[in-house]
Every structure is written in C-alpha cells, then in structure tokens.
Amino acid sequence: MMMMAIVVLTVSAALLAGALWGIYGKLSVPLEGFLVAVAGGALIVSVVSELIEPSMEHLSVWAAMGGMAAGAIVFTGADWLIARYWGDDSGGGLLAAITLDGIPENLALGVALIGAGALEVAALAGSIFLSNLPEAAGGARDMASDGSGKLRIFGLWAATAALLAAAAIAGNLLLAGVSKHILAIIRCFAAGAVVASLATEVFPKAYNEDRKLAGIATALGLALAFLLGSLSKGSGGA
Secondary structure, eight states: OHHHHHHHHHHHHHHHHHHHHHHHSOOOHHHHHHHHHHHHHHHHHHIIIIIIHHHHTTSOHHHHHHHHHHHHHHHHHHHHHHHHHTOSSSHHHHHHHHHHHHHHHHHHHHHHTTTOOGGGGHHHHHHHHHHHHHHHHHHHHHHHHTTOOHHHHHHHHHHHHHHHHHHHHHHHHTTTTSOHHHHHHHHHHHHHHHHHHIIIIIHHHHHHHOTTTHHHHHHHHHHHHHHHHHHHHHHHHO
C-alpha cells in the first residue's frame, strides 16, 4: 500500500510541477518537443515490457491483439471527439486529451502494482512521469496565454492529477482479486490506448516542435526505459 501511494503521488506530482512550470516559468517550444519525445520513447518500452509481455503469458496472440485493437479504437474515437469540440491547439483540448491519455496509463500502472516490487514498475511510472511533465507545462502555458487565471489553471490541473491518481488506485484496489486472464485483457486494452496516443498525439507533437532532435530524444527515452528495466531485472534476480 505504501509503495502504491509513493508511485501514484510521484506520477501525479508531474502534472502539478508541469502546470506550475507552464504558468510561472519559461518553457521553450523546442525543449517541450524534446521532453515529449523522450517520454514517448520511454513509453514504447514500458508498453511492451510492463503491459504486453506479461499479458502474453495468459492470453493467446489473437486475444491480446483484440484487446490492443479495442484500446486503440476507443482512444482514437474519444480523441476525435475532443478535437472536434475543444480543438487540437487549445489548452482545454490538451487538458482533455491528457486526461483521456492518462486514464489507461494510470489504470495500467495500478494493475502493474498488483503483486509487484517497486523496481518492477519503475519503468512504467517513470515513463508516465516524463510524459506528464512537459504535456502539463505546455497545456498550462497555452491556457495562460489564452487569458485564463493562474489559480484557475492550476486548479484544473490539480483536479486532473487527482482524477488520474484515482484511476491508478482503482486499478490496484478494485482489480486485485480479478483473474489473471482479465487483468491481461485490461493490460492489452491499456497498451492499445497508449500506443494510439503515441502515434496521434505524442510523436507528431514532438516532431513539430523539435524536428531536428526528436529522433535522438526518442532514442534517449528508449535507453532510459531499458536502463530502468535492467535495474528491475537485476533486483529481481538478486
């Protein structure tokens, strides 16, 4: 329980820190793109190692593919609705998109914490942290430039952090007694949603904002996630 609280608070704190950075600090567009690309690279590894691979131990390939396809379809449909009614470039639209993206990520984080040690979920938690920080900073910056009050902006991001923390806690507590097959389907669904978000939101944003270094930043994120994964395996084998 203590480990879950620490991990959830750490991940949610990225949204609060990012919002403060965007409201009161300076965040250049290229730096935001670089950080988003790093987060995307790390999430690729985390999705495979922390969500898909554990699921394949309990599911057939077709069932895993079906779960991932369902997650990608649901995310894409919801993302389309957000773009239509809020707009792709508005701070409110980004806030809604981050919430949509974060719910499956944090739900998967809560599921991954079931019966796992801290280092075993470090890659996933670290990747979500890296993703939340620049996205919250960019969204808060855009909302501030639109004339919204600073306290109101921070309050919205704090509410988002609380919602995503609740998703992680729900994933951990409500699904603790669920069969391994159902947990595997949930992991695959979350993986599909995260992959769809990478393809439609994360990497296009990183390339548009820092196209010269986006590839290097993505590779750096991959390397960082592999490093965390190797530490986890080393700890497990000790």
